[in-house]
Amino acid sequence: xxHISHRRLPTRxxxxxxxxxxxFDFVIELLPTGEEMxxxxxVRKLLERLIRTIEPESRLLSFGSTANGFxxxxxxxxxxxxxxxxxxxxxxxxxxxxxxxxxxxxxFHVKPLPHARIPIVKLSLDPSPGLPLGIACDxxxxxxxxxENTRLLMCYAMIxxxxxxxxxxxxxxxxxxxxxxxxxxxxxxxxGYVLLVIYFLxxxxxxxxxxxxxxMPPLRPITKEDTHLAGxxxxxFDDIELLRTRWHSENTESVAELLIDFFRYYARDFSYNTxxxxxxAGLLKKSTKGWQNDLSSGRYNDSRERNRLCIEDPFELxxxxxxxxxxxxxxxxxxxxMRASRILANRPERAVVALAxxxx
Ligand code: ATP
Ligand code: MG
Numbered sequence: 001x002x003h004i005s006h007r008r009l010p011t012r013x014x015x016x017x018x019x020x021x022x023x024f025d026f027v028i029e030l031l032p033t034g035e036e037m038x039x040x041x042x043v044r045k046l047l048e049r050l051i052r053t054i055e056p057e058s059r060l061l062s063f064g065s066t067a068n069g070f071x072x073x074x075x076x077x078x079x080x081x082x083x084x085x086x087x088x089x090x091x092x093x094x095x096x097x098x099x100x101x102x103x104x105x106x107x108f109h110v111k112p113l114p115h116a117r118i119p120i121v122k123l124s125l126d127p128s129p130g131l132p133l134g135i136a137c138d139x140x141x142x143x144x145x146x147x148e149n150t151r152l153l154m155c156y157a158m159i160x161x162x163x164x165x166x167x168x169x170x171x172x173x174x175x176x177x178x179x180x181x182x183x184x185x186x187x188x189x190x191x192g193y194v195l196l197v198i199y200f201l202x203x204x205x206x207x208x209x210x211x212x213x214x215x216m217p218p219l220r221p222i223t224k225e226d227t228h229l230a231g232x233x234x235x236x237f238d239d240i241e242l243l244r245t246r247w248h249s250e251n252t253e254s255v256a257e258l259l260i261d262f263f264r265y266y267a268r269d270f271s272y273n274t275x276x277x278x279x280x281a282g283l284l285k286k287s288t289k290g291w292q293n294d295l296s297s298g299r300y301n302d303s304r305e306r307n308r309l310c311i312e313d314p315f316e317l318x319x320x321x322x323x324x325x326x327x328x329x330x331x332x333x334x335x336x337x338m339r340a341s342r343i344l345a346n347r348p349e350r351a352v353v354a355l356a357x358x359x360x
Contacts, residue, residue, distance in 0.1 A: 011347070012347065015256070015347045015351060016254050016256040016257055017254065017256075018256075018350075018351035018352075019254075019255075019256035019259075019344075019351035019354065019355070020254045020255045020256040021351075022351045022352050022355050023166050023170055023255050023256065023259065023355070024162075024166060024255070026170065026173075026355055027165070027166050027169045027170055027173075030072050030073050030169065030173060031071075031072070031073065031169075032071055032072065032073045032074070032075070033073070036073065036074070037066075039131060039135070040062075040066060040077055040135070043077070043125075043135060043137065044060055044062060044077070044079060046106075047060055047079065047102075047123075047137075047139065048060035050098075050101060050102065050105060050106070051081055051098060051139075053101070054089075054094070054097055054098060054101065055081075055083050055085070055088060055089065055094070056085075057083055057084045057085040057088075058081050058082065058083045058084070059081070059082045059084070060079050060080070060081050060082075060139070061079065061080050061081075061082060061147060062077065062078065062079060062080075063078050063079070063080050063143070063146045063147050063150040064076075064077075064078030064146070064150060064191075065078070065190065066078065067150050067154065068150045068151075068153040068154040068157060069153075069154050069157040069158070069161075069165060070153065070157065070165065070168050070169060070172065070190075070194060072169060072172060072173065073133075074133040076135075076136040076137060076138065077135065077136070077137040077138070078137075078138055078140075078146070079137060079138065079139045079140070080139075080140050080141070080142075080143045080144075080146060080147055081094070081139060081140070081141045081142070082141075082142060082144070083141070083142065091114075091119040091140075091141040091142065092114040092115065092119050093114075094119075094141055095112045095113065095114040095119040095120065095121050095141070096112055096114045098112070098121050098139065099111075099112030099114075099121050100112075102121065102123065107125065108123040108124065108125055108137075109123065109124045109125070109126075110122070110123055111123075118140055118143070119140070119141065120138045120139060120140045120141075121138070121139045122136075122137075122138055123135075123136070123137045123138075123139065124136045124137070144229050144230070145229060145230060145232065145234065145315055145316060148229065148234045148315060149191075149313070149314055149315060151238065152213065152214075152236055152238075152314055152315075153194055153198070155213060155236070155237075155238050155240055156198050156201075156210055156213065158240045159210055159211070159240060159243060159244070159247075160209060160210065160249065162255070163201075163209060163255050163258060164197070164198075164201065164209075164210070166255045167197055167201075167255060167258060167259060167262065168193075168194055168197050170259065171193050171197060171262075172190050172193060172194075173359065174340070174358060174359055175187075175188070175190075175193055175336075177359045177360075178336050178359070180329075180332055180333045180336050181193070183324035183325075184324070185329070186324065186325060186326035186328055186329035187324075187325060187329045187332065187333055188309065188322060188324070188325055188329070188333060189321070189324070191321060192309075192311055192321045192322055192325075195277065195279055195311050195313075195314070195321055196266065196277060196311065197262065198210065198279045199277040199278070199279050199311075200261075200262050200265060200266075201258070202279060202282075203277075203279070203282045203283065204265055205251055205253075205258070205261070207249065207250035207251045208249065208251060209249050209251045209253075209258065210249070211237075211243070211247050212279070212280070213236040213237045213238070214235070214236045214237075214279070214280045214314065215280070216236075216237040218235070218237065219239065219242075222235060229315070232315045232316055232317070233315065234315045236314075256351075259344070260341070260344045260345070263337050263340040263341040263344065264341050264345075266334070266337040267334065267337035267338040267340075267341045268338075268341070271283075272308070272309060272330065272334070273286075274286055274287070275310065276289055276291060276310040276311070276312055276320075277310065277311045277312065278311075278312035279312075279314050280312065280314055280317070281312070284312065286307060286310055289310070289312070289318075291307040291310050291320060292307065305326060305327065306320065306323045307320060307322075307323065308322070308325050308326065308327055308329070308330045309322035309325040309329075309330050309333070310322055340358055343357055343358055344358070
């Protein structure tokens with residue numbers, strides 16, 4: 001009846017406003033302090049100086065959350081070493097040599113992985129009074145695509161910092177607390193969750209919250225040399241200042257409404273069995289990418305296990321960022337989306353209680 005819908009409308013809006021405020025407050029508490037960022041920058045400089053004793057022409061750059069604006073307190077550091085000279089050591093040799101050097105010269109715990117698919121040196125520092133949570137850091141080599149995808153995510157964050165960063169940071173905390181953020185255990189990496197958020201904001205929301213930076217017309221003619229890296233097209237519209245004057249989202253939904261809709265979409269609507277989420281091209285089909293997970297495609301292979309959840313990397317188009325997600329993993333993740341959706345759909349009296357329950 002009429003009077004009920006009237007009564008419900010303002011309550012609903014009040015709930016959205018409360019929940020949005022709670023989300024901002026929640027996320028702000030979890031941002032790294034200025035001190036933590038300064039310590040990390042100093043660690044980067046120190047490591048760069050040491051690496052240059054092996055490879056004088058090298059630079060050590062930050063990527064991942066420390067560089068894309070999606071970093072939480074105590075998140076690990078992802079570092080990438082670029083070597084500008086023509087003749088250089090192989091990544092395997094560099095990892096071994098750097099491992100030895102760091103073991104000798106620093107207080108870090110050092111674990112070189114020279115024979116991993118992507119050779120890296122893993123470092124960690126025990127907690128100390130100045131660094132109560134210690135530091136964890138991975139150093140990789142020549143991973144230029146990762147630097148570019150970091151820059152792409154950073155640009156998306158800059159277009160609408162309030163909504164995009166709040167959503168992403170909240171989902172990172174939520175996925176960690178709900179234990180569905182470990183590719184090693186069959187669930188999804190932070191990078192995967194960020195791509196799911198961007199996909200949702202660019203391609204699912206109508207009107208979209210974000211433009212598609214990889215499909216915008218370039219300002220000047222571009223050549224293949226400018227845009228390709230290791231055979232992949234890494235071009236995207238990165239003049240964010242200009243974009244801010246030219247592009248304006250018609251979507252005025254609050255962070256709370258977007259979050260609720262995000263959970264509902266991935267609980268119910270995303271086509272896990274046949275769909276591929278691509279921030280570059282929208283919803284694609286597993287069959288057109290050769291990423292089916294059924295048995296009909298000839299002999300048994302483990303691609304069946306690998307392609308339960310399909311998220312196309314923005315540049316490495318043949319790479320499924322969700323490839324680590326197992327059958328159990330996708331069941332658990334989807335169950336969590338449903339649980340979150342259910343908690344928020346009830347519109348509990350107090351938003352702060354709902355958030356606590358969500359992350360419990
Ligand atoms: P956290 O704060 O949880 O460490 P993060 O934003 O650093 O989150 P990670 O999942 O640690 O995210 O990934 C760091 C970076 O490594 C990403 O920004 C991306 O450049 C690269 N990366 C991680 N996983 C993949 C992947 N499966 N495919 C391609 N690149 C990846
Ligand atoms: Mg990281």
